[in-house]
Amino acid sequence: MFKRILIANRGEIALRIIRACRELGIETVAIYSEADRDAAYLRFVDEAYCVGPPASMDSYLKIDRVISVAEIGNVQAIHPGYGFLSENAHFAEICRSCNIEFIGPPHEAMLRLGDKNEARRMAREAGVPTVPGSDGLIDNEEQALKIAHQIGFPVLIKATAGGGGRGMRVASNDLALKSSIQQAQAEAAAAFGNSNVYLEKFIEHPRHVEVQILADQQGNVVHLWERDCTIQRRHQKLLEESPAPFLDDAVRQAMCDAAVRMVKAAGYYNAGTVEFIVDREGNFYFIEVNARIQVEHPVTEMVTGMDLIKSQILIASGNPLSVSQQDIRHTGAAIECRINAEDSRANFVPSPGRIEHLFTPDGPGVRFDSHIYSGYYVSPHYDSLIGKLIVHQPTRREAIHCMVRALEELDIKGIKTTNPVLLDILDHAAFVEGRVDTTFVERTWPG
Amino acid sequence: MSNTSSNAGDIFEIRKIRRLVELMNDHDLSEIDLQHADTRIRLRRRSEPVVVSAPPPAPVASSVPLQDARPSGEATAGPAADDEHVHQITSPMVGTFYTASSPDTPPYVKVGDHVGTDTTVCIVEAMKVFNEIPAGVSGKIIAVLIDNGEPVEYGQPLFKVDTRN
Secondary structure (H helix, E strand, O other): OOOEEEEOOOHHHHHHHHHHHHHHOOEEEEEEEHHHOOOHHHHHOOEEEEEEOOOHHHOOOOHHHHHHHHHHOOOOEEEOOOOOOOOOHHHHHHHHHOOOEEOOOOHHHHHHHHOHHHHHHHHHHOOOOEOOEOOOOOOOHHHHHHHHHHHOOOEEEEEEEEEOOEEEEEEOOHHHHHHHHHHHHHHHHHHHOOOOEEEEEOOOOOEEEEEEEEEOOOOOEEEEEEEEOOOEEOOEEOEEEEOOOOOOHHHHHHHHHHHHHHHHHOOOOEEEEEEEEEOOOOOEEEEEEEOOOOOOHHHHHHHHOOOHHHHHHHHHOOOOOOOOHHHOOOOOEEEEEEEEOEEOOOOOEEOOEEOOEEEOOOOOOEEEEEOOOOOOEEOOOOOOEEEEEEEEEOOHHHHHHHHHHHHHHOEEEOOOOOHHHHHHHHHOHHHHOOOOOOOHHHHHOOO | OOOOOOOOOOOOOHHHHHHHHHHHHHOOOOEEEEEEOOEEEEEEEOOOOOOOOOOOOOOOOOEEEOOOOOOOOOOOOOOOOOOOOEEEEEOOOOEEEEOOOOOOOOOOOOOOOEEOOOOEEEEEEEOOEEEEEEOOOOEEEEEEOOOOOOEEOOOOEEEEEEOOO
8 A cells, every 4th residue: 555645636636635645644745836835735735836937837737846745755656636647558557657646547548548449449449439430530522522421421531639628619501611621630630749630420409428448457347336527518517317217227237348349449448438428319429538537526426336436546556456336336416516727607718716604515425525625716717616515315306405405505605606607507307307419508698 | 846955044944834724724823933043933823614525625825924034045935936036947848956076076155155147057868868947037146946966857946045135
């Protein structure tokens, strides 16, 4: 077991990892930028080092400084959290070459899965359904047109180096396809340093359902069931829940089994999430693998009773999984709402500033993962996520009531948050009755 | 919590002043008046509004040091030097501080030395790479704030330079 771990992140996930370490009796080293000097969670770590000025690029993303801290802080492992360096295969490789364990997957698996086109190919080989599309990268316009006609318009042009909703364009006819391909290639080159694109059939009205997996270094893989993340705005998730509502059990089981096959095929270990889209007929298609712990991991923790961060640490230190697939039960229903420092009543404009007053919700079945406190300054330099409110109840209906109750209790004064739109969503018949798709939020509350 | 070590014997050293401030906060003192030989420091805490909920913010020097202090060297009574001509050389990286290029060679600089902008003042080692740190200003070294072999973080003060000389 590790004696000491460096948490290479900030905010609520840093606090989450610190909590797991403390419970496991592992010493902690934190990094912080000048903007995070007053972070409350720095009180709980054994050592903390400043790694730069506020901008992430000049602090949290400075690999040399992070590794330096790991060395002078004498750690055996680094937990990268999510975002930042968590899916940076180069960073993972450097860690391990410095004899510091990277708490996450092997960097080779990360590289292969990070190439979306390659991941699709691996999925097909593993018998995991993929969205009909080009069987590789687009070489020229003629080929693109041919494929588009085969699979049928509308089609989606996707950057192979993209992901998380970035680097995608829809084309509904030949003309649009021709111009979109060129634009998509230029954008991809600029954003990801790789202009390669591939085509997929554009699935209209999709649901986003993902499967959580855990794999140890001994080759054992289990799934921890699914999460439905259909409630999104501009590809950013607002709300996640488990189980996926109104999903056929056979489809659920097939999806979870497919996720396990995918992970085994990739030679992956530690925590990960396999993303699918589900169409109106209940067909599911592989999209991508997120090779990290995710923001919404608490949803799975509530319904399975498992601590995913501790599992990550245990796996990284060489322990085999302590559970087998049949031990993993799914109990009740859990919902998570992301609380963002954005004014949802003013087109989600970011709302940094000082939190003058804070009252946090609690009571049976309520969990609030957050690093904020009364007097905390929400900096404009980082992600607007300031907390995650999670509820767990025996049924979805009760979970919805509980979440509404908890959101109404949550009082954050001094900045604006997305609290209002979350209440609107929970109140909407389409959400309650499961008649939503990934465009629901943008259609219902346009800017 | 960083790992600076104090320059022994200088009561106006920032680390010690910070500790005095913490002492005042911990014991709810409103004033401390210390005298040693012909130097004196008096710290007085201004009143703060009561925060009703949640944990207190991290301790930050909240006292107003008075100018009674009669310095033997240069007095800096807050996190930033309040004398305009005293410049702090801070670390541009995370690593281990070394005063000399090797254990057998003399230190790059000592108190009293004159430095130019490009003068190497120390080494900060990170990942087996030894980085020479330039002074960045010209003047006289008046304090060495870190002990040889101590770890330093980004922005950590390493030296004080009197830019008048």
